[in-house]
Amino acid sequence: MRQPALSWTPSTRLRASRVLRQGLAFLLLWAAAAATMGALLAVVAFVGVRAVRVLSIDLLLTPPAGGLSGEGGISTTIVTTLYLVALTVGIATPLGVGAAIYLTEYAGQMDARRKPALLLLSIARFGVETLAGVPSIVFGLFGYALFVSALHFGFSLLSASLAGACLILPVIIRATEEALRAVPQAYREGSLALGATQWQTVSGVVLPSALPGIVTSVILSVGRVVGETAVFYVTLGGSSGLPRSLLSPGRTLALHLYSLAMDTRAFDKAMGTGAMLVLIIILLNAAIGLLSRHMLRTRG
Amino acid sequence: MQRRCLIDRLMQGLLLGSALLSVCIVLMIGLFTFLQSRLAWQSIGPAAMLTDTAWRPGSGRFGLLPMIAGSVLATLGSVAIGVPLAIGCALFAAEVAPAPIRALVRPAVQLLGGIPSVVYGLFGMVVIVPLIRRIPAPGNSGYGLLAASIVLAVMILPTITSIAEDVIRAVPREYKEGSLALGATEWQTIVGVTLPAARSGIVAATILGIGRALGETMAMTMVIGNSVIVPAPLTQNPLSIYLSPARTLTGNIAVEISYATGLHESALFATGVTLFVMIMVVNSSAHFLLRSKSR
Numbered sequence: 001m002r003q004p005a006l007s008w009t010p011s012t013r014l015r016a017s018r019v020l021r022q023g024l025a026f027l028l029l030w031a032a033a034a035a036t037m038g039a040l041l042a043v044v045a046f047v048g049v050r051a052v053r054v055l056s057i058d059l060l061l062t063p064p065a066g067g068l069s070g071e072g073g074i075s076t077t078i079v080t081t082l083y084l085v086a087l088t089v090g091i092a093t094p095l096g097v098g099a100a101i102y103l104t105e106y107a108g109q110m111d112a113r114r115k116p117a118l119l120l121l122s123i124a125r126f127g128v129e130t131l132a133g134v135p136s137i138v139f140g141l142f143g144y145a146l147f148v149s150a151l152h153f154g155f156s157l158l159s160a161s162l163a164g165a166c167l168i169l170p171v172i173i174r175a176t177e178e179a180l181r182a183v184p185q186a187y188r189e190g191s192l193a194l195g196a197t198q199w200q201t202v203s204g205v206v207l208p209s210a211l212p213g214i215v216t217s218v219i220l221s222v223g224r225v226v227g228e229t230a231v232f233y234v235t236l237g238g239s240s241g242l243p244r245s246l247l248s249p250g251r252t253l254a255l256h257l258y259s260l261a262m263d264t265r266a267f268d269k270a271m272g273t274g275a276m277l278v279l280i281i282i283l284l285n286a287a288i289g290l291l292s293r294h295m296l297r298t299r300g
Numbered sequence: 301m302q303r304r305c306l307i308d309r310l311m312q313g314l315l316l317g318s319a320l321l322s323v324c325i326v327l328m329i330g331l332f333t334f335l336q337s338r339l340a341w342q343s344i345g346p347a348a349m350l351t352d353t354a355w356r357p358g359s360g361r362f363g364l365l366p367m368i369a370g371s372v373l374a375t376l377g378s379v380a381i382g383v384p385l386a387i388g389c390a391l392f393a394a395e396v397a398p399a400p401i402r403a404l405v406r407p408a409v410q411l412l413g414g415i416p417s418v419v420y421g422l423f424g425m426v427v428i429v430p431l432i433r434r435i436p437a438p439g440n441s442g443y444g445l446l447a448a449s450i451v452l453a454v455m456i457l458p459t460i461t462s463i464a465e466d467v468i469r470a471v472p473r474e475y476k477e478g479s480l481a482l483g484a485t486e487w488q489t490i491v492g493v494t495l496p497a498a499r500s501g502i503v504a505a506t507i508l509g510i511g512r513a514l515g516e517t518m519a520m521t522m523v524i525g526n527s528v529i530v531p532a533p534l535t536q537n538p539l540s541i542y543l544s545p546a547r548t549l550t551g552n553i554a555v556e557i558s559y560a561t562g563l564h565e566s567a568l569f570a571t572g573v574t575l576f577v578m579i580m581v582v583n584s585s586a587h588f589l590l591r592s593k594s595r
Contacts, residue, residue, distance in 0.1 A: 022487035029396050032388025033405060036461070039454050040412045043423050050426075098318030106312060107319070124319065127326035133583040134329075134576060135515025137550045141572045142329050144557055145336055145565070166325055173322060197308035227416030230517035230550070234557050257418045258518055267426050274419040281414040289407070 044278060051275035054268045064240040064256065070266030074273055076242045080157075080250035083243060084232070085225045087161035088168065093218055095165070096172030099124070103173070104180040105202050109188075124173075131170040139167045140231040148235055155237030155249040163235045164228065168221040175220065179213025180206060212295040216288050223284045227277065229254045253277055333576070337569035344563075349570060355528045355552070357560070362567040364574055366530045370445070370546030371575070373531055374524065375513040377449025377542060382456045383506050389457070390464035390502075395490055406462075413458030421522030424451040429523060437534040437543050443525035446542040451519050456509035463508065467501030468494060504587075511582050514575065517550035526551055549575045 062073030103124055107117040143163025153159040183206050191201040207214075237249025238259060251259070253273055260270035340349065344362050352363025393405045428450050433442030471494050479489040495502075525545025534540040547555075552571050560568050 018485050018488065022485045025487045025490075026396055029388050029392040032385050033392040033397065033401075035385055036389045036412070036457055037405070037408055039457070040408050042427075043415065043420065043454070044411075046423060046427060047419060095318050095322055098315050099322035102312075102315035102319035106315060120319065120323065124323045124326070127323060127330075129587075130580070131326055131329065133511050133515075133579055135517065135550055135579065137515070137517040137553050138333060138572045138576060139329070141553055141557060141569060142333055145569070146332060166329060169322060169325060197304050199308040199311040200304065202311075223414055227414070227418075229416070229418050230554055233518065233554055254416050254418050257416075257422060258522070261418075261422050261425055261522060267422070270422050271426075274416075274422055277416050277419055281416070282411065285407070285411055285414055 047271050047274045047278060050268060050271035054272040055275060059269075059272055063242070064251075070260055070264030070269055072240075074253065074256060074276065076240060077251050077253050077256040077273070078276070080243055081226060081252040081254075083157060083250070084161055084164065084236070084252055085222055087157060087246075088164035088225050089218060089222055091161060092165040092168045092172055092221065096169050097176050097214060100173045100176035100180060101202060101207075104177050105206060106198070128170045128173050132174060135230075136167055136228060137230040137234075139163055140234040142166065143231060144234045154247060155235065156247045157236070157243050157250055158246040160232050160236035160250075163231050164225055167228065167231055168224055171221055171224065172217050175217030176210075176214050179210040179217070182213065183209050212291050216291050219284055219288050219291070223281055226252075226280055226284075227254060229258055233258065253280075330576075333569055333572055337566055337573045339563060339566035340570040344567070349567070350574075353530050357556070357564040357567070360563075362563075362570075364549070364552075364571060366528050367547050367549045367552045367571065368574065368578075369530050370524065371514055371548040371550070371578075373445050373541070373546065374448040374452060374520065374548060375510055377445060378452030378456055378513045379506070379510060381449060382453030382509065383460060385453070386457050386460035386505075386509070387464055387502060389461045390468055391490060391495075393461070394465045394468040395486070395494065406465075409458045409461050412454070413462070417455060417516060417519040418522070420451050420455055421519035424448075424519065424523040432543070435543060437540055439534055440543045441525065441545065443523060444543050444545045445524065445531060448520055448524040448546070448548075449542065451523055452513045452516060455516060455519065456513050459512050460505045460509040463505035464498070464502045467498045467505065470501070471497045507582055507585055511579050514579055514582065515550060517548075517554050520548045521551040521554055524548060524551065526555060528552075549578075 059073040060078070061075050063076040064074060065072035103121055107121040110117050140163060143159060143166065147153045147159035147162050148155060151159075153162075187205050187209065188201055191205045192198075196204065232252055232255055236251065236255065238251050238255055239249045240251050240256070241248075243250040253276055257270050257273040257277065260266045260273065340362065349362055349364050350368070351365055352361060353365050354361040354363050355366060389405070389409070393402055393409075397405060424447055428447050429442035431442075432444070432447055433440065475493050475497055476489050479493045480486070484492065524547065526547045527545045528547050529545070531541050531544040531546045534543050549571050553568050553575075557565070557568050
């Protein structure tokens with residue numbers, strides 16, 4: 001430890017007891033960290049080992065048999081997951097990024113005399129902060145009542161992606177705002193001083209330097225959609241076939257896992273599906289890691 | 301000159317449009333949920349809904365008490381298991397761990413946070429529930445509050461750990477150096493200086509974790525048993541209440557919404573509103589704590 005051996009130490013017994021207590025406490029901290037790591041390893045390794053029994057090219061290429069048999073593969077659920085991610089992120093990203101740009105680059109830069117813009121800003125901040133803490137099943141409830149029943153979209157890709165977009169919209173707005181705010185004010189002033197319009201400044205200077213942060217937030221929302229179950233459980237229907245149009249129901253990987261575990265008790269197949277999910281999340285995390293390393297390098 | 305000004309105007313309008321649309325969506329979600337629940341609050345009454353112990357939509361009983369008890373007990377259990385582990389892990393990563401191990405802990409915690417909740421639920425069903433079933437108690441099926449608490453604890457660990465670690469790291473070096481220079485051991489410094497300085501941030505992290513635990517849905521329906529009963533101890537030992545099956549507010553919505561109509565549907569919206577209010581209370585206390593820290 002960092003203690004120098006001093007000759008006037010009050011009593012060696014006291015010192016010994018302090019050192020002992022520290023040793024014990026640190027042992028507990030090591031144990032806490034080991035338990036956390038252990039939990040991660042247990043979940044990933046268990047799912048992985050059980051999945052090896054069923055994972056094969058066949059599993060990935062055959063559609064689920066449907067019904068309560070628990071037979072078949074997961075091909076259609078992979079495709080449905082891809083559809084749903086593309087639709088949800090496709091709806092939420094332009095809207096969220098646009099809103100964040102307006103809030104930070106326009107409303108946020110206005111002087112205090114522009115009351116309406118500032119009001120919009122504070123309402124938006126409040127709403128986004130609040131929604132970020134709302135549990136996903138409430139979005140599901142909302143999506144079910146509005147899109148599935150009131151607007152008669154039924155259980156469908158359309159209903160699910162609209163509800164999913166509502167879920168990730170606050171996430172994207174918040175993260176994009178943060179990325180934009182991290183761009184130094186001097187960049188904007190420099191561009192404006194050269195005579196560029198506000199939009200030229202935003203598109204030519206601010207957005208390029210905030211891009212890695214925005215992309216990270218989009219990847220995070222992709223992960224959120226892949227892993228989300230509650231919202232899609234009440235909006236997507238859950239039929240195992242391949243969706244033929246925006247209005248047909250479907251089943252994502254996560255929903256398939258849920259149905260295999262709860263309805264058919266086909267735990268091995270469920271583990272195989274879970275392994276695919278974990279694999280996707282690991283890949284997404286790796287992508288985010290690469291991006292942030294890139295950001296660090298370019299910003300110096 | 302003219303053209304770029306035109307584009308500038310156009311883009312400003314477009315961005316304003318997306319901001320307005322986003323704000324509308326955000327407000328609409330809250331408003332819509334509250335409006336849909338009005339029928340239930342009016343025809344059943346808030347007092348009856350919050351205190352009735354029976355939820356039988358078929359015979360017009362809509363008591364939320366069993367679900368509120370289920371949600372609160374599962375969350376408390378997960379806090380009891382998860383919070384000490386999370387804070388220990390955060391302290392370890394921020395203060396104790398050698399650099400190479402520290403470099404491992406962070407991405408691992410991040411990955412733990414990214415794993416979909418159904419995977420945790422599945423793990424709970426296949427591994428934890430059979431283990432709990434071995435505890436000898438009448439009517440113990442393994443599915444219940446204890447399984448739910450353990451699964452939830454693992455799920456809130458990453459949230460709390462990563463925020464608490466950031467907060468602990470943010471404690472100024474001078475504080476710790478002052479304490480060490482006075483001859484305190486590193487552990488005395490952690491207990492006497494670092495933790496008190498980071499206290500409000502750690503409490504806020506815990507509260508965010510509680511919010512996440514209250515809102516978790518599918519993993520809970522997988523391991524908690526989903527019976528609509530007010531949980532009660534199975535044996536003389538009061539702790540055996542955790543062996544009792546239960547249902548959470550979130551699970552109530554997920555399990556029943558797809559076939560509910562009329563008053564039943566409105567009562568499920570009221571379930572959502574109850575959940576929303578509980579989480580708002582929890583989260584605003586987090587904000588309050590964070591704000592009082594920054595002052």
